[in-house]
Amino acid sequence: MSVSQFFRRVLLLDLIKGLSVTFRYQQPKHIYTEQYPLERPKIAERYRGLHRLNVNPETGETLCIACNLCALACPEKLIKVSSERDAATGRKKLTTYTVDLSRCMFCGLCEDACSTDAIELTQDFEFALYSRDGLVLDREQLERGPQPTVYEK
């Protein structure tokens, strides 16, 4: 053991160094903890979360043309689209649209298949429920989109 090593051990320099490190870390500005329900976490831009069926913001009409492509694209067959023929215009009109979240893996294939950008996966991640019934979203819920509870600090 050299002389300097001996003095390091006797004067406990290593321990004091460690103590100074922990002391310096006490500044609250080092803390990155998110206060979750009070503070929304930053979600990645391309995160795929809860579904939303987009509507035309000006008229409030649905963008969906009931082409059934999303239902065909869904690997788990979770999307059910039903439509009726509008007698006046002769166009297909959307009647019901349901998404079953219970087996959805949020692959985003429905989003890719949609030709009018009607179905979209939003960045909302809070869809825990007390019963399984709520997992099937109907057209009304989908058009309203996710409604996260906002807490204030």
Place this chain on the structure above:
Amino acid sequence: MLQYFTGYLNQNVTPGEAGNALWALIYILIIFAGVSLIVMAMNWIERKVLAHMQVRLGPMRVGPHGLLQPIADAVKLLTKEDIIPDQADKLVFWMAPVVIVTVAFTTYIVVPFGRTHAVTDMNIGLLFMLGVGSMSTLGVIMAGWASNSHYPLLGSLRSSAQMVSYEIAMGMAVVSAVLMTSLTSGTGTLSMIGIVEAQKAQHVWFIFKFFPLGLIAFFIFAVAMVAETNRTPFDLPEAESELTAGFHTEYSGLRWSLFMLGEYAAMVAVSSIAVTLWLGGWMRPFPNLLKGAAWDTAFSCFPALTFFLLAAMAFRTFVRMPKHPGLRMEKLGLGGFAALLGLIGLVLLVPPVRERITDIYWFMLKVSVFMYLYIWYRGTFPRYRFDQLMKLGWKFMIPTGIVVLILTALVGLRLS
């Protein structure tokens, strides 16, 4: 009766010396309540400081900045199911936490919070504290044995070995400080108040006496007291990663909280021994350098100033809290707390109160430095391995302690 009550206030001695049982009882109640309050506060401070050291926030949800967390914890622990293992030795299992808490609180009888602020002054005060304090090992062993389970038993065995080996080093350090007291009158004293009076008479804290010697003795005691109270880095009896919770693995609810109460009370008690022996007990800083009535008055304003500072901090948080109906109760509570702290500060400015409280303030300030050190160690140092612990105790602390003791005696002989 009234004369019996008020007469004591004019005598400048502890209730024990005055033979006043009523005031002794009042002091015991104040100390009991105060220590319990300190334990609750320590619970919050430890979680908060440790969290900040680990770059976390710590408790934030119960009350502003988690201030009410200790109360929430207490309510949770009291309402928890009290489990006694089927194969446990019921009587001993029941007695173990009681023994630990009783022992931890009994030591406070001789702790001198001020010249007149101790329940009594025994001429063997220090011996009493060390003797009663080391009985907490008995509680630990009882808990480990009565649980009838492997982890608690191993934990309590470790505890007894550790306490036995560190008590010797502790004793050596303590005796060298006691030797220093003999320089004033020719005979040393074991009375806690006498030790502080000796430091006053010699115009020096014993940590600076015979320069490196007092410091080394203090250092040995500072390490041994962490080992005695089973705190990190010497927390082998309750080593979480190896023994789940050590000797209190089988305990839950109220009994477990009694163990915690005993542990923290013992921490304060041992810190107060260190403060009494080496850091001048209740004496204010620089009593020789800055003497005179004016300085005395200035220093006696410190307790009030501390409370005003705390009140200002609480008030600042109160002002900066956002307006929100959900936070109304919290905001009102914090505002009330700030007002209460300010009021206590005002009461402490009144001259008769100020003169009585100043000793207690300086004593508690020195103790709180040690309490912070305990948390700081816990945030910094990893746990010792058991053979390293024994090696440190027997091969380093005890020989150093003996050498310091002999050198102190020799230097003292030369001087007298």
